[in-house]
Structure formats: structure tokens, C-alpha cells
Amino acid sequence: MTKEDTTRRTKKRAHGTGSLIKKSNGVYAFQFRDASGKKITKSLGTRNRKEAEGLAEPLGAMASAKSRAEAVQQIAEAKDLIDARVLPLSEVWESFEGTRPTAGTGTMKLYQHALNRFKVWAKENRPSLTDITDIDEQTASDWLLSEWQGQISASTYNDRRGSMLTITNALMRPYRLPFNPWAKTERKKLAGKQQQRLPLSREHVQTLLDAEMQEDVKALMLLALCAGMRLKDAACLKWSNVGGGFITYTPAKTKNTSAAKVQVPILPLLANSLKRLPKDEDSEYVMPRLAAWYQRNSTGLSRMLVRELHKVTGKSLQDATGKGKVARSEYGYHSLRHTFCTETARAGVPAATLAAMAGDTISTVDKFYVKLDLSAQPIEELASIKSTLSLATGGADREREQLKQLADDLPLKVVREILKKHMKQQ
Template sequence: MVSKHLVEVSKVIERNEMAGLVKRGKIYYCRLQHGGRETWVSTHQTAERPARKSADRIESLFLREKATKQLTGQLLEVVKQLASGQLSVAECAGPLAAIEAVARQEALKVVDDLIPAPPLSASELWERYLETKPELKPSTLETKLQRFRKFMEWAGDRDMSSLSETDCRAFLRSLGDIKSHTHNNYLSELSSIWKALPTLKNPWGEHLRQRLEVESKKPFTIEQVRELLAFCRKNNERFWHTAILISYYTGLRLKDVVMLDRSQVTPDGFLDLIPAKTERTQKRVRIPIRPELAAELAGIELKSLKYFFPEEVETYTRSRGILTVRFGRLLKKAGMSGTGYGFHSLRHTFITEALKAGISLKHVQAVVGHTSAELTEGTYYHGEKNADLTAYPAL
């Protein structure tokens, strides 16, 4: 009986019974309801914002007084039942523990009101985040820190525990005219820090994310690929000659081409690897090596026991954008630069030509490692299928 009453007491204490603000003349009043009765208490404020703060304080005091009365009543009820013999000393333990727990909660609320928590600075927030030991690569953690430093410069002495959505919008606007994906990267990085600390309310909502303006890549024609290869041979661009052949015949992305490992070439003539983009899911792809590509790989002068292109691996590790810029320059010199063209165009070329050749969609999907056939056909395929062709076109 007593324990049941205590449950009801805790529910009443937690329930917000403030009916709202009412303005009479120039003064705002806090309207409270309890037990079917309505009480109006003056906030002594004439502006709505300070009136709401006063109303919150009045409500807190009202609920605290009500909780005290109810807990006292429950404690007296236990004492009466103990004195009358309705409860034994052992049977009192449960109700008294319940009363103590609710009383402790109320006492902590009083402490929070009287001694507010100290403000949490951005630098302290970063230290707390590091204490969670996030499982990130060193390069990923460094990127996150660079973005957080920019946030710290903007945040100044703001309290991170009370950062609002308005503050988040203000910071994102302070970044200026940036691309949508950069805006969203900042949002994701900062949100992940708050999520790692569950005691903090995360103000970085997904609705702050910008709609990506994706620039679709265009595939090269087979003739363009031949021209690129001829340009590379003429200008002694050996690495790019081999990289273009690899991507044309396999659809591999630039990072996977650069990081191509000798152990990924199987004795039975396949490339067997886990692409960088599916590293988390450990999804492997197995791609047959065409004779033209096998001959190209066999002609590489090996300078490493592991990688085919150790110098490019070092460059890519230092800054992954360098090789992308270099390929852009190569296209410009070859007279093929333009919107939508880049190394990733070769992946589009591979999928387009494979489907044109009549190779099944499921087969192409498996080779390129896509999670859905819709992505393979809807995003990467450019052109009409030609089921009469039976093999991927050789260069």
C-alpha cells in the first residue's frame, strides 16, 4: 500500500503542473493548478522573457513544497503503521528506502539550483571527448581536431553544456560560403563529440544538414581513354598510364589503385582486395585481370616488397588531394578537362562499358562492391545496354 503511494508521489513530483503565463494589465502571472484548484502568482515582470524565467522559479518552488508535504505525509503513514503493528520493522525497509530515494532526488534539485554546475569550456569538452578513447585513425582524429579548433576560436568562453541550436547555426554561418559537403562534415564531426558524452544535450541536429549539391561525374569514351594512354606514353607518365589501365579494366577508385598491393594479385589471375570504402564492413571484391592489364603489371619495375607504387603511396598518405590535382593537370594538358571529369570518371566508364557489353548487372555490382544494384545502374551507368556484346571491350 505505502510503496504504491510512493510511486504515485514520485509521478506527481516529476509532472509539470504549471498551466502557463497570464497577462493582466502590465504584469505577467504564473498560473498553477493542483488538486482541482487554480492559483495565480505574480511574477512581478512586465516583459515575457523575464516573466517566464520567474515562472520557472515559482513552479520549481511550488513543486518542491508539494513534494516535501507528500514525502512527510508518507513518512508519517509508515510510522503510524509501524506503531499500530500493521507493519514490522523489516517490512518498513522497502517504503523507507523508496522515501529516501525520492527525497535524495529532490535534495539534488535544490543543490543544482543553489550551486549551478561550472561552465564547460570548449577545450575541456575536447579533453572529455579524448577520455572516451574514440576508435579513430590518427589522420581522422587530426582532421576532427582541426575542425574543432575552428569551432573553439568561434566559441570563446561559451558554456558547452548549454550550447543552443541557435549557437550551432551561428557557427555554421560563420564558416562563410563553403560547399555543402564541407558544411555537413563540420556538423557531423561536432555532433559526434557531443554524442560521445551522453550527459550533454546534443544541439547539432540532423535538420541543420544542408542538401548536397552533387556534381555528377561523366564517363570517358573508349576513344578518350585511348587518347589519354597515348598522351601518357608520349610524355613518360608511367604511373598514370598504369593507373588508367587498372581503373578502366577493374573500376577501382584512385586510393585502391595507388595502394595496390602485390599480395592482392592472386596466382589464378584475379585482384582480391577489400576496397578502402568498404573497409569497415570488410566486404571483398574479386576482379578478373585482363591479359592487357596483366602485361602492364608485369612490366612494372618493383621498388617495394609490398606496393606496386611506393612513391605514390607516400604522396597520397601525406596529402590525398595532391594526386587528384595532378590528374586534373594531366587532363588539361591532354585537352580533356571539363566539368564532371576526373579519375573517378574511369569507374563510371568501367560500369557503363561493362553493362553495354551485356555483362549482368549483378556481376558488375559484385565486381565494383556496390551495396545495391540501383546504385550501380542508377548512378554509374551512362548509356544504353547492348546485350549483343559479350565481353568487356579491350583497349
């Protein structure tokens, strides 16, 4: 054995002085047995091996403590050292990602954008601020005031404030931050009610169906109109998600939280549109051109769709605000999803079924998407959703009815015995 090998071995912690472990979240911890033989694990709050080894040194004394009193004293001394840790601003984002946030890709970009803006501001206005623990309530308020003076909207202001609040909240426990300086800063009140998307009328839908546009753009429109799909899910739809009379997919918006699959029957109108699309052997996407466009510039694709829908509804971009500039209007791609939910509810599809097809909760669909106008004419192309759904699930429904009939014919005592056996097997 060489001298170098011997040196490497002597770096191992001596027997009985505890061990350094790495938990599933990447954070190191120190594990040892106290004077009574009880196993104790102390988080070191860092993902850096070298830093963890330094923090573990004073904790090693706890493992070799011969009495409870001595161990308590060692713990107190070690805690002071751990609490003295710092987190440089340059490492905040990496550390935040290490907490495994459940936010989607778009939301994470908003968080990172807000943090980057704060770091640029701090470098110019608070050059001595280098660590997250240096941020106090006054600093937080000053940055938010600077952002507000940049003529941003109340919604953008609240997004940036919320981003910093969320990032700091996630880091408070692992880095033992004493308080969140963003918690006491105030949100801005939104001026008036935010403009919600409106569903298309029967006339609008007919104009859309008659309009001349590229086949993939028309199919993209119909995926929202006939299946209620959001833009990202529709633009990035794969052929593997289409089959058996259904579109089956996991919504991008909820894949990090619930990962529940959505299954929507394919209406004849949508089926015909999908059949007309040429299949690209080199791509898994239903609409390769639009999938690439969305991945490259989702905002640009969204604006193109808004322009097309404004042609359909007779609205112009200037009409949306009255100020001659592009802003959120009452009609956009999401209007097609609103139309799907409204017409599906009008067709008599149960609320729970509609919510499952929309990939949302019943309360959300009812509050934000369903806008029934009893005086409005139903859209014939979407009125068949209930019958299409019944045909697609007809086999299961018929079997359920047959089982109900059999249960009705059996004595009540027998039915109870069957149920008891079933419950025991669960």
C-alpha cells in the same frame, strides 16, 4: 608489510558495498547487488578512473541499502550527481573517438576540422563557453552564420554542420546531454545539381592508352579503368592483393562498416601494365612512389591525375567552370571507375556481380555509375570482362552445372530427402 602497503589496501571498497568495473568501451560502471540480491550495473559515463571513483561514492550507499525504498532514494540522489557531470570542450574530440565511430579516416578528419574551427570561434566570441553543455541553439546558429559569412560553399557549410551534429549525437547518451543544439539548425540548399563524373568515351580511352606517361601513373589509371578501383585502393595496392588472376582487397571506404572483400579479374590490358612495373624489394606496394605520394598528399596526386585526364579529354581546368579557376569538373580519376562500371554493364555482366566487383550496392552502382548510351561504341579493351570473369570462375560453374544435371536425373523424393538432411546440418 609496510605502512604504505597497508594504506594501499585500505583503499579497496569494503565487502558488500559494490565494485567499480571498466566496460569494453572504456567507460567505468558501478556494479552491486540490491536489497533483493539482484545484480545491478550503473554506467558512470566516464573513462577517467579518478572521476569514476568519485561518482561511485554515493552509489556505494545503494549497495548497503537494507530496503527497496532506501535504495530508490539513494539511486535518485546518485543520479543527480552523475547528471551534473561536465565535458570540457578540450576533451570533446577524445571522448568522441572513445565512442568508436565507424566513419573512415577522411570523414574523421572533416569532423575534427569542424570541431577545431568551432573551438577557435568560441574562444574569441564565447569566452565563457568551456563545456559542451554550454552550447545552446543560439550559439550553434551564430557559429554557422559566421562560417557562412566566410564565403564557403553550401556543401562545405552542410559538412561542418553535419560534423558537429554527429559528434554531439554520439556524446548525448554517455554524457547525458539533454538535447542536441545542432539538430534544429538548417541545412543550406545546394545551388543546382552537383557535377557528377562522366565515363570516358571510346576515343578518350584510346587516347589514354596511347598517351606517354610514367609506367606507374599508367598502371594507376588502368587499375580504375579495368578494375574499378578508387584512388586510395589503387594507389596503395600491395602485391599481396594480386594473384591467381584476381585483385582481391578490402575497399578503404567500407572497411570500417562491412570489411567485405572485393575480387576483380585482371584483364589482359591491366596484366601487361602490372608486368612492366619494376618490383621494389624493400616495398610491399605495387607502386611505391605513388603510395608514398598518396599518403603524403592525396590531393596533390589527385590533381595531377585530373590534369592528365584533361589532356586526354581535351578539357582544361578553366573549361571546368568557365571562371578561370580550378573546381570539380566532369572528368577526373573517378571517371575511370564510372567507365569500368558502364562498360562492364554493357558487356552483360549481371548487376549483382558488377556491384560486388565495385564494392558497392546494386542501387548505388545503377544510380551513380552506370551511364549506358546505346548509340556509343563499346570499348573493346573492356568488352572482354565477361569472358575473363567466366574463365576465372569456370571450374566452379562447371561443377555447379554437373550437380544440377545429377539433381535432374534423381527422383524428386530423393532430392527432397537430401535437402532435408542438408537443412538439419546447418
